Amino acid sequence: MGAASRIPRWTGPDDLVERLRRRWETGEFLTALGQGAPWEPVVVPLRAPTAAELADHFGAAQDRIGRWWKVDPDLVRLEQRSVGGRLIGANRVPARAVIDTPQQLWALLRVEEDVATYERLLEVTQASAPALVDWMVAHPMRVLGLADRWGSLVDTVLWIDRNGRPEVYLWHVDVPGVDTKFIEQHRGVLAGLLDRQLEPSRIDQAHPPSRFAQRYGFRTRPVYVRLRALGRKPPTPGPYREVTVRVEELAATPVEASRVIVVENEITYLALPPVDDAVAMLGGGYALSGLAPLNWLNSRELVYWGDLDTHGFAILDRLRQVFPHTRSILMDRPTLLAHRDHWGREPSPVRAELPHLHPAEADLYADLLADRYAPALRLEQERIRFGTVERALRRADASGV
Template identity: 55%
Template sequence: MTSTKAWPAPADLVSQLRRRWDRGDFLTDLATDTPWTPVGLPIRTPTAADITNRFAEVQQWVTAWRAAENGNLRLEFKPVGGRITGTNRLPCRAWIDTPQQLWNLLGVTGKVRRFTDLLTHTRSTAPLLADMIAAQPHKVLVHEADWIQLLRTALWIEANATPQTYLRQIDVPGVDTKYIEQRRTILADILDRLLPDQRIDRTQPPANFAARYRMRTKPAYIRLRLLDPAAGTPFTEMTVRAEELALHPPQAPTILVVENETTFLALPPVPGTTAILGGGYAVPILQQLPWLAQRRLYYWGDLDTHGFAILHRLRRSFPHTTSLLMDRATLLNHRDHWVREPNPTEALPTLDDDEAALYHDLVHHRIGDAVRLEQEFIRYSTVNAALNDFAP
């Protein structure tokens, strides 16, 4: 026997329309000025056998559909029946003849009115965004309370932002850096359509908002220690902007990059040497210092695969970089301080033969299980002996 589930109810029709609404179909048509076409949805009707065997259920089903025909639906009927029951007129298609009937059925009249207002405002202030509204109408509605402020912010950036502009300098009432950080994804959607290609660095994600739109980013800082007692400066340690250090290098002929802050602070006096605190994977910052190519450059990191990975990255920019205390003898002489390295890195082609051999022994656990020696645990006498070779 046929189930009543085979006979769609008015709620099923609304669900079909709701899916189209959720896809944005109706609002896209509205945004693109597509002429309205009445929406007709077929209704699967009971068969003549259903009428004979389940007459009361069919009668209830028809009553429900007639009740739904309340000014928002127009029903189309067809004759169904036979010799036993006679001919009965059953609804076979539901029509929505006007947009307002559709909005009423879906309960979205207010949303449509708001969308229309935002569409009109956008067309008048930022016509380039009309396509975005048509393609992503519900994204606009998600941000309906904030949409006009988002447009003001994007238009200010379009008209005023330069590579020297910080986000803090965006001069729109109610907009600060926190506002932008909290809305950077939707602002990126807007700006990607509003700005010309030359003002967008698409290699940067929206999370790096200022960099993506070629505005001024937070400066990178480099921390230095002047290890030469004869450097002739009242400062032994300083932190400077990378862009300024690139133009005004220290005079020391030897540069030592170290990763660990405690090690950095404890470095002894070394003639002709300036130390730089690397602070992990900070190689992109050091790449901003072209004068490193003209210095004796040493790198001292943890004696593990990640330390070698940083050395590898530094050598890709400065091939003459020499490693310090990142050798097999140093590792074996400090066995008591080994710890585990949970996630070894992959192959590193810039390592020299000895470094590569030690690196592969670490990766394949030939010396021990995931061996790692942090630089701060290397004995101070060993450090002093290595630095004595730095004398120019």
């Protein structure tokens, strides 16, 4: 069939409903309802046959036009215009569809029940937590999607407003049907509501909603650090050669050793050779930033040894943000090239600016990003030969690093 004989795409009643439903799904109509805005008729221009198209496709055009005359006039008001000419005569075609009232729109889209639910939730929330209504108006479709849980969400917000204190864990939230899994599942919505309900002083803007407990002042799990004596002195006062202690408590009890060696892998932590006047500290990847309360580390020689890959350098960079005097060992080019037989592949390299790396570290990090030696190259610290580790620690001991 040639292009000249193709039937044009004229607007039909189904197209009108689809177009209005798309607008409904954006929340546009419910937002206007929630704002109390005066109703304005919804006017939709219609693509109808032209005189030339009537002449070329008279049967198809009459069929399409006939569908419009079957539309319920109590729901849609059709504005018409006349087209035609000497050959086919004057014909009335639909020009615009007009929805004069919100009730007509709800009925046309068959959303009367949804509208009633939204209005009911607005009314109930206005009475109990009026500060949340703005969020409901801005996100009406999310409110509808949470209609069966909306009461629990509002009750949770109000409970936090009344009872939230720094010594309270999320587990303490005492609302029927609500537990920590519920809060985790709905933390995005709860964050949006709490940002409107709470006084600004109770919101720590430094933390995103994904760090829900920190953002809204809940007590979080304590950070623990594991220490092992490498010299004669125990890591903390007492007879124990190895301890696991809360960071907040360790902050008030400095280690007696003058050197702290931070490693990432448990096996390397356990197998580090003796080092006089030193303590090994088992890191925790990016959780190392949790060591910030240990101010006494600023007066210790602080050594970091992590995996020789992009994440290892990113962790080193983060540690130096808190403790700029941190030195690295075994995270250099000679160590990498001396262990070719032990190279592995990093699953998901990090690609970020790391401004706290020293020049040689930054050069190697750039080479890793550029896949200079191998794609996504990784040398895990436990794959470095033990003799290399011993020599590196002896050099560090002799140089006072």
